[in-house]
Amino acid sequence: MEKRVRFRSRWLPWALLAPQLAIIGVFFFWPASQALLQSLQQQDPFGMSTEWVGLENFRVLFADESYLESFQTTAVFSLLVAGFGIAISLLLAVFADRVARGAMFYKTLLIWPYAVAPAVAGVLWVFMFSPGVGVVAWALREVGWDWNHLLDAREAMALIVMAAVWKQISYNFLFFLAGLQSIPKSLIEAAAIDGAGPWRRFWSVQFPMLSPTTFFLLVINIVYAFFDTFAIVDAATQGGPGKATAILVYKVYYDGFKALDLGGSAAQSVVLMVIVIALTVVQFRFVEKKVQY
């Protein structure tokens, strides 16, 4: 879509674009090209010497057990976050769509965790599950479950999944509710006249009609689990115990800023960029489909 009528000026558009272009030039394209460059170099930790190593960094990276494990950790984490996040919020949205009165009330009460910072969410959940003082950990111990996410890798993973899902429910909920409310009432009524009960109507009418929303949320939730959960991990487990919750973004940070392996960290950055680009392409493909739908 293009404008028919336009203004004419040689310099004005450039003046208007200048701030945006300056910032993306200095803080996006320059660093991104540096990451590409560094990923092909090997530097000593003090920055005294640099040498070209070609794809050596990537070869080392993919031969590194701990990096492959981090990939696996990230995959498990994002599938759990997306799966639980979508299932729980779909359930809540379906019921919120059903209630005649008070839908607005529930909506208001369900949306505000979106405003909680991921780091704060991490701290809250650590507080509840802390083996020493946590009230939930205490309750679990009363029923015979000795919860300690500082020692048990699975429990640490469960903790960050719960914190991440808790924060994301409100977002998914809003999209599912909007999706449900946009399904024409006549379809549901027709199904009811044909004798379909609520359960059958959900699976045969509402759920298929929601599939664009579900797919969109799946991509968004995976992106969220990949990139926006750094703060939750750092606040709740610091990647531990061992490396059990060190997702890819956490590893880039740790290797680059704590272990000072610049080449390796840059190579990891490049891998992450490729993942983001792939996910963005998937997302835009889907947006095109939605327009036709």
Next chain:
Amino acid sequence: MVERRPSLAVLAHLVLALGVAIVAFPIYLTFVASTHTAQEIVQAPMPLLPGPHLVENYTAALTGTGEGAGSNAPVGRMMMVSLVSALVITFGKIAISLLSAFAVVYFRFPLRELCFWAIFVTLMLPVEVRIGPTYKVVSDLGMLNSYAGLTVPLIASATATFLFRQFFLTVPDELVEAARIDGAGPMRFFRDVLLPLSKTSIAALFVIQFIYGWNQYLWPLLVTTSEDMYPVVIGIKRMIAGGDAAVGWNLVMATAILAMLPPAIVVVLMQKWFVKGLVDTEK
């Protein structure tokens, strides 16, 4: 509603109430913990009803006179840092994006497509994937531990530019023609016609970007090393760094409540625009 089924309605309310309870429980617990002394919280199980120490805990947290083993920086100062950064990021993003969207939609100039794509590509480079080199740029520019370092690298936003571009494309061409006939130049048209029309989009973006700015974590973690430039989100993390038992949980939780308040207030008060902002920015 297609049919009346009282049992289903009851089930719906039950499920929703349970959902709300689970979502609200961590916050309730946080609030309760922020009203007790540190000793009362450490004795498991901690009390589940609010205690009498609300005022003194919040005062101690805000002025930094607590006795926890972690950091004890005054939270009042951190809230200021967070507020200033969040507002600068929000208004900076909105201003920059309005201008560049205006240029891309209303002018024809060489390299227009290229500029548009250059902005578009930044969507694919979130801060998390380029932290090392971006940190180096900021430190070379001497912007560590400053508001400029906290905000400027986060100001460029493809999402906001897109939102405004989409919106400008729906503005009728007749308005431009009318403005031209009346002798208005491009900037006059921008200020007197386009800006007032964009009010709703600006409000929607304000909510989303304020939350984004306030909740930043990884970037401030890298570029701030001195206590008086910590945003409150970083401050909380540093307060629990002292190990499980030594943490002054009552003050940590008071700080957590304080850190949650501004974005929560913005979301609840501007709920309509918040929902619009979420839906629009994801198109």
